[in-house]
Amino acid sequence: MFPVxxxxxxxxxxQLTSGCGTVATMRxxxxxxxxxxxxxxxxxxxxxxxxxxxxxPLFNPVLQPELVSExxxxxxxxxxxxxxxxxxxxxxxxxxxxxxxxxxxxxxxxDVFVTALSGGNLLGMAxxxxxxxxxxxxxxxxxxxxxxxxxxxxxxxxxINTGNRTTSVQILDPVASTDLARASSSPPIVAGGMTAGxxxxxxxxxxxxxxxxxxxxxxxxxxNVSGSYTLPFxxxxxxxxxxxxxxxxxxxGMSGAIAILSDVxxxxxxxxxxxxxxxNLTGAVARTAAFSPDGTKIYVLTGGPSADPCSPGAMPAxxxxxxxxxDGSSIGSFALGGFASDIAVDPQSGMIIIADVAGKQIxxxxxxxxxxxxxxGSLTCPSAVRVVxxxxxxxxxxxxxxxxxxFVLKRIPLKGGAAVVATAFQGPQYEIPIDSTPSPNGNIQTxxxxxxxxxxxxxxxxxxxxxxxxxxxxxxxxxxxNTKFTFSQEDCTANFDxxxxxxxxVDLRTGNASYAQRSKxxxxxxxxxxxxxxxxTIFGSTQHQYADCDxxxxxxxxxxxxxxxx
Amino acid sequence: xxxxxxxxxxxxxxxxxxxxxxxxxxxxxxxxxxxARDIGMRLARLLRETAAVxxxxxxxxxxxxxxxxxxxxxxxxxxxxxxxxGEQLGANEVLLIGVSQLGDLIIALQRIDAKRGEAGARMxxxxxxxxxxxxxxxxxxxxxxxxxxxxxxxxxxxVDADQAGASVTLNGEASGKTPLGSAxxxxxxxxxxxxLEKSGFMPFQARVDVLxxxxxxxxxxxxxxxxDAAWYKRWYVWAAIGGVLAAGGAATAIYFGTRTxxxxxGFVHRP
Numbered sequence: 001m002f003p004v005x006x007x008x009x010x011x012x013x014x015q016l017t018s019g020c021g022t023v024a025t026m027r028x029x030x031x032x033x034x035x036x037x038x039x040x041x042x043x044x045x046x047x048x049x050x051x052x053x054x055x056x057p058l059f060n061p062v063l064q065p066e067l068v069s070e071x072x073x074x075x076x077x078x079x080x081x082x083x084x085x086x087x088x089x090x091x092x093x094x095x096x097x098x099x100x101x102x103x104x105x106x107x108x109x110x111d112v113f114v115t116a117l118s119g120g121n122l123l124g125m126a127x128x129x130x131x132x133x134x135x136x137x138x139x140x141x142x143x144x145x146x147x148x149x150x151x152x153x154x155x156x157x158x159x160i161n162t163g164n165r166t167t168s169v170q171i172l173d174p175v176a177s178t179d180l181a182r183a184s185s186s187p188p189i190v191a192g193g194m195t196a197g198x199x200x201x202x203x204x205x206x207x208x209x210x211x212x213x214x215x216x217x218x219x220x221x222x223x224n225v226s227g228s229y230t231l232p233f234x235x236x237x238x239x240x241x242x243x244x245x246x247x248x249x250x251x252x253g254m255s256g257a258i259a260i261l262s263d264v265x266x267x268x269x270x271x272x273x274x275x276x277x278x279x280n281l282t283g284a285v286a287r288t289a290a291f292s293p294d295g296t297k298i299y300v301l302t303g304g305p306s307a308d309p310c311s312p313g314a315m316p317a318x319x320x321x322x323x324x325x326x327d328g329s330s331i332g333s334f335a336l337g338g339f340a341s342d343i344a345v346d347p348q349s350g351m352i353i354i355a356d357v358a359g360k361q362i363x364x365x366x367x368x369x370x371x372x373x374x375x376x377g378s379l380t381c382p383s384a385v386r387v388v389x390x391x392x393x394x395x396x397x398x399x400x401x402x403x404x405x406x407f408v409l410k411r412i413p414l415k416g417g418a419a420v421v422a423t424a425f426q427g428p429q430y431e432i433p434i435d436s437t438p439s440p441n442g443n444i445q446t447x448x449x450x451x452x453x454x455x456x457x458x459x460x461x462x463x464x465x466x467x468x469x470x471x472x473x474x475x476x477x478x479x480x481x482n483t484k485f486t487f488s489q490e491d492c493t494a495n496f497d498x499x500x501x502x503x504x505x506v507d508l509r510t511g512n513a514s515y516a517q518r519s520k521x522x523x524x525x526x527x528x529x530x531x532x533x534x535x536x537t538i539f540g541s542t543q544h545q546y547a548d549c550d551x552x553x554x555x556x557x558x559x560x561x562x563x564x565x566x
Numbered sequence: 567x568x569x570x571x572x573x574x575x576x577x578x579x580x581x582x583x584x585x586x587x588x589x590x591x592x593x594x595x596x597x598x599x600x601x602a603r604d605i606g607m608r609l610a611r612l613l614r615e616t617a618a619v620x621x622x623x624x625x626x627x628x629x630x631x632x633x634x635x636x637x638x639x640x641x642x643x644x645x646x647x648x649x650x651x652g653e654q655l656g657a658n659e660v661l662l663i664g665v666s667q668l669g670d671l672i673i674a675l676q677r678i679d680a681k682r683g684e685a686g687a688r689m690x691x692x693x694x695x696x697x698x699x700x701x702x703x704x705x706x707x708x709x710x711x712x713x714x715x716x717x718x719x720x721x722x723x724x725v726d727a728d729q730a731g732a733s734v735t736l737n738g739e740a741s742g743k744t745p746l747g748s749a750x751x752x753x754x755x756x757x758x759x760x761x762l763e764k765s766g767f768m769p770f771q772a773r774v775d776v777l778x779x780x781x782x783x784x785x786x787x788x789x790x791x792x793x794d795a796a797w798y799k800r801w802y803v804w805a806a807i808g809g810v811l812a813a814g815g816a817a818t819a820i821y822f823g824t825r826t827x828x829x830x831x832g833f834v835h836r837p
Binding site: 044045046047048049050051052053060062065068071073081082084086096097098099100101102103104105114133134135136137138145402404418419439443444447449450487488 | 835
């Protein structure tokens with residue numbers, strides 16, 4: 001499926017097969033030096049990582065090889081195996097076979113992460129299972145480099161509006177800051193849309209749910225694989241286990257089930273042949289879930305996906321984390337002290353990170369001892385949490401008081417010992433049009449009454465593997481009950497309940513944030529009429545002026561999935 | 567082991583410094599000009615980002631006084647009138663931006679004391695209609711209008727220790743002894759090396775990053791260095807052992823890294 005990109009040098013092809021193992025196809029003298037080094041290594045052995053690129057050039061992270069400064073090879077635990085310089089002009093960067101130097105032999109097979117960097121910027125990644133580095137042994141591993149893409153699907157909001165409709169899947173490329181699905185020529189399309197999604201551990205596939213239909217999108221060719229499987233429910237979430245050992249789909253319905261499909265590669269090769277195991281939760285509905293680092297346990301947070309714990313007056317009941325093995329057997333549960341909105345698992349320590357709304361904190365749960373410890377406190381509705389490279393990312397309803405309408409995403413190292421980094425992002429704004437007469441010169445136009453939300457909930461969050469970008473889907477709530485204010489010397493009363501869905505992108509290096517509104521749905525007053533009532537008394541007669549609140553039909557973002565990220 | 571101990575002792579949080587600062591309302595008056603549409607909000611943003619002042623931008627001003635644009639327009643640039651609006655907004659002063667289009671685009675900036683209704687520093691800039699105004703340019707205007715001290719920003723470090731009488735130094739300069747009466751005001755953004763020392767205790771060290779207008783709290787627990795302790799409980803014994811282990815580790819790494827007969831070579835075959 002992925003062709004090996006041989007070197008494009010002219011001249012005679014030299015095929016070298018050495019006693020120590022490296023087989024290389026080389027076409028110029030410069031490479032012979034590296035080859036001779038390999039030949040001359042006697043019985044010490046070698047390990048070669050053959051990097052490949054996706055077929056579709058839009059998905060190729062090293063389409064411009066001159067941008068690559070180095071290839072970084074690490075174990076899954078973060079230990080450096082080797083770094084190869086790819087800078088053009090350097091001794092290494094001139095050839096296609098870049099030396100990593102002597103490697104430390106290991107006693108057992110380990111998973112390895114390959115990263116292509118341009119200076120400090122992540123261009124692409126690859127994950128390889130079960131790499132063995134042994135003295136006197138030769139080995140070669142194919143690594144499929146892929147971009148750290150973020151996929152964003154679309155589903156209908158629970159708030160009914162006749163004009164609501166879903167949109168096509170976005171394929172966001174953080175490196176180029178573009179949406180590949182909206183490229184000018186031959187854009188890749190996730191056929192049928194996506195209501196829930198997750199990327200495979202090796203980055204090769206996007207597992208896609210469209211309603212009850214489950215299929216896969218190939219990130220190499222940029223198209224759906226053939227075939228699909230129909231689940232007995234339309235999943236609210238999909239997850240792929242580390243090392244691609246399983247796919248899990250969460251049922252949002254009252255029956256409270258999860259479907260476990262083993263073997264991601266097998267599913268992608270033949271989705272129609274899937275045979276999922278359906279497991280019923282004990283008296284609960286799944287809200288979200290996460291896998292243990294080794295991919296053998298599923299931690300399911302109960303509480304249902306629809307509860308918005310950040311909404312004013314919301315007090316959802318305490319939920320729990322139920323634990324299952326991949327064969328579906330229940331192997332325990334952790335009762336939580338109050339309602340938690342989200343969980344994530346630290347790939348290094350295996351600890352569960354909990355967005356504890358009731359406790360107004362982010363806490364860790366040691367699965368071995370069952371002990372929870374606060375990491376970050378005094379938070380207003382921490383609704384979404386992820387942990388990448390040992391750093392916790394939490395979206396909160398905390399306000400940045402230095403700005404008129406801004407909320408805060410917080411970051412803190414899991415191990416502590418450093419200050420909290422707070423990144424403000426401008427809150428959404430609802431504008432109520434007020435009748436007014438434009439000024440004669442046209443500079444002063446129709447007036448609007450800007451309203452900021454009373455709460456914001458991030459119901460899905462994706463972080464790129466280098467922790468440089470956060471993408472999150474939000475549900476903002478505008479709610480005023482008999483709120484009095486003065487507008488243009490008139491006494492006004494506001495009564496409305498409006499839900500807004502949108503999508504944020506935050507560059508965590510610069511703090512720049514962008515927001516795309518997806519829908520604004522007026523729940524009350526009915527029809528949106530008379531949401532603001534202003535009155536003025538003239539000569540004893542009270543005149544009323546009303547403002548209406550209009551809905552903007554649309555969708556809500558769903559199925560956020562970051563390749564190699566969380 | 568010692569490093570791990572220190573990590574557990576350091577707990578830092580960030581809170582906004584509660585300090586009385588001047589409030590500047592950035593208001594805009596347009597005389598039929600269509601250029602530089604975002605100039606008011608940009609000026610407000612840059613002032614907020616670079617100066618030690620609270621800023622009320624146009625959006626916030628409209629929230630507080632819905633017809634503020636019309637009221638400013640009525641003032642016709644008259645300082646006393648604009649000052650009254652500034653007071654109604656709760657500002658100490660108004661930075662009034664006048665945008666007009668007389669062939670070129672003319673941007674006039676004027677500082678007005680809200681309470682006294684008096685005009686202070688002012689400047690005007692003439693630009694081509696389609697000129698792209700850069701942030702550096704706008705920042706330059708602000709630095710012409712406001713004195714340098716306006717752009718000095720500070721944060722603070724609140725140091726709290728479980729032992730009284732520990733001497734506190736920041737970047738090697740003495741900053742008093744615990745308990746400190748108040749947080750130490752420092753220039754920001756900057757990184758400081760904090761050290762607490764007390765006889766009979768192991769020194770406490772931390773690197774502290776201070777952001778503008780932020781207060782970093784450091785809670786230090788000093789660990790007693792008991793002379794009666796067994797030799798293996800002395801920190802310098804473990805430091806020496808650590809050094810030996812580090813040297814041993816380095817030697818092992820060098821050995822494995824340089825010996826040629828048994829370590830395999832690695833290669834990356836790039837696309």
